[in-house]
Amino acid sequence: MSEYVVELKNCTKIFPGVKALDKMQLSVKPGEILGLIGENGAGKSTLIKVLTGVHKPDEGEIYVEGKQMTFHNPNDSAAAGIACVYQELNIEKLLSITDNIFINKWKKGPMGLLDYASMHKKAKEVMASLGQDVDPTKPAGTFGMGVQQMIEIAKAVLIDAKMIIMDEPTSSLGEKEVEQLMKTCRDLKARGIGIVFVSHKLEELFELCDRVEVIRDGQYIDTRDIKDWNNDSLIAAMVGRSLDNLFPKEFGVKGEVALKAEHLEEGGVLHDVSFEAYRGQVLGFAGLVGAGRTETMRAIFGADPLDGGKIYIDGKEVTIKNPGQAIKAGIAFLTEDRKGQGLVLAESIRNNLILANLKGFCDGAFLNQKRIMEIGTQNIESLRIKTPSIDEIVGQL
Template sequence: MSEYIVELRDCTKTFPGVVALDKMQLAVKPGEILGLIGENGAGKSTLIKVLTGVHQPDEGEIYVNGERKTFRNPNESAAAGIACVYQELNIEKLLSITDNIFINKWIKGKNGLLDYKTMNKKAKEVMASLGQDVDPEKPAGTFGMGVQQMIEIAKAVLIDAKMIIMDEPTSSLGEKEVAQLMKTCRELRDRGIGIVFVSHKLEELFELCDRVTVIRDGQYIDTRDIKDWTNDSLISAMVGRTLDNLFPKEFGKKGDVALKVEGLEEGGVLFGVDFEAYSGQILGFAGLVGAGRTETMRAIFGADPIDGGKIYIHGKEVHIKSPRQAIKEGIAFLTEDRKGQGLVLAQTIRTNLILANMKGFQSGLFLDEKKIEERGEENINSLRIKTPSIDEIVGQLSGGNQQKVVIGKWVNTDADIYIFDEPTRGIDVGAKIEVYNVMNRLVKEGKCVIMVSSEMPEILGMSDRVVVMRGGRVMATVDRDSKHFNQESLMKAAWGGTLDE
């Protein structure tokens, strides 16, 4: 009997122009949480798809409990006891929790009809075992992301999964939801279930995992017990170099007030929001989930209507009613939801990079293909977008590389005010530094950058000033040279506390 639930031995998978996996290895023990980390484009998504039967390896072997397996489709992988909770949850929001859990696994009564009494009972029991006291007959979409994620985990528990892969499971969760997820992971581990926990957040790996496997450029690098890793050694193994400064802050020359907001109101969401953002600086927006940061940015960009307040750009009052108008006023908005709002996934990198500024790439009545090609290659090189070509379909890229395409799209507008909403969510440490360097370049060019982030080290590392919000209100504005420019003070304000002078 093998000591591993699942083993991947020397698996290779190639796509046109790309070796996605090169003799990849992975071994998961029963009752352990194995962290999996690597840069965007390192091969994590392909590895997951090989394990779940979406892709078949060109070479190599997969073993489950010591028995060699061939997965021709996801159903065969699931039958072997492998389940995956993807970063993009596969939830039918209009259907009930019960329907989501039992979809394609229906329980039927003697009359041949669906036995909802039994299914509702089992759904309630399995959700309760995951710490969720919910009504299983309610639509899944009426619950928050934390509950929806537990629905996905419940599906895995229901099929008696031996191993559950969790792909960036905390990327859209609040602090309490993350704590519940980690509690659930530990309880599943105690039941003897193996968990592969994929995350870019090093602190999560150190808090939760028993061992960590590092991959890079499609190749296996190392696996060690968590006690044998440090922050520095993990980063070095992941990116192949040391990163001496995780937040390479550079300072621009502070200019005039590029954007001024006075008394911004949106019914039940924003209440008298005031702030100023300067050219040549990064203004950070901090706060807990639901504080109103994203809503403020959407209101400024004309994506949501406002009920009151004034917006000034370089001292001139503007009345922005739509994103199109905001772009004309020189505002760029990198949205939090890259797939739903930032990209056309079925189109190429080439097309996506010019979507926000097609006029800027015209020569007469037609698009200047040479200019598009040159700028596109420049974007790919400067942002280190991993792709076989500029004509790759964006939906085929990893999540982090998709994020880089969104950034490139907005950089190509040559805007004056850049709003970055959670710009490094779901991307690795090396890619984060590339994003920070883009921000540095913008402020050195005299641009105004507004960065919304839930990562306090990021806020402190990159901001010149910080606005803290809670419940749709500004609680504090703190300059970098203030005594309150620290995590304790900013969190105090985020929880509703008052900062002394």
């Protein structure tokens, strides 16, 4: 019997022109929480997709409890006992908690009808075991992100998962919800379930994990017991250079006010929000989930209508009722929901890069393809976008 519940050996995954994983390694013991950390583009998402059967590795082996496995699809991975709670939750908000938990695992009664009495009872029991006293007959969308995340974990518990991957699980949670998630992870660990905890938040890794694995540029770098890591060594392993070469805090010269907001109002969301952003400085917005940070930015960008307040650019009052007017005023918006709101996944990198400024790439009625190629290539290089071509479909990256 292997000491590992799941083990990945020398896994390589190649996409056209890009080696996303290069001889990747990963091992998780029963009842262990393994932290997984790496920069954006390090290969974490591809690694998760290999473990969950979304991608088949070109080389390497996957073992579950010492037995070599081949996953052709996510159903194969789930049948082997591997589950994943993705950062973007896979919840059908209009369906009940019970329906979400039992999707594709329906219980039927003697007459072949769905046995909802039994499913509701089981759903309530599983949610209670995760610290959630909820009515399983209610739509999942009526609950907050913390409960919805527990619904995803309940799905994993229901299939008797041997290992659960948690992909940036605290990114949309408030403080109390994070505490509940941490408790749930420890409870799952006590049941002998292995957990891969993917996070950029170092304090979470040190609080929760037994070991931490670092990956970089699709390659395995190091795994150590948590006591053998510290902030400096983790970051150095993650970026490939010492902290001396990282971004030192710089105090720029405070320039003129670039953007000023006064008494912004949006019914039920924003109330009397005012701030000033100066040239040469970075203004941070802090607050719990639901505090209105995203809503403030969307309102300034014209994505959501304001009921009151004023916006000034370089001291001049501007009217912004839609994103087009915001872009014309010199405002850009990088949404947290990259897939849903920020990108057109079915289009190429080339087309996505020019969408916000089509007129700027036109010569008369036609697009200047040479300029698009030049600017696009510069962006790919400067932002280190891993792609074989500017014409690669974004959803395939």
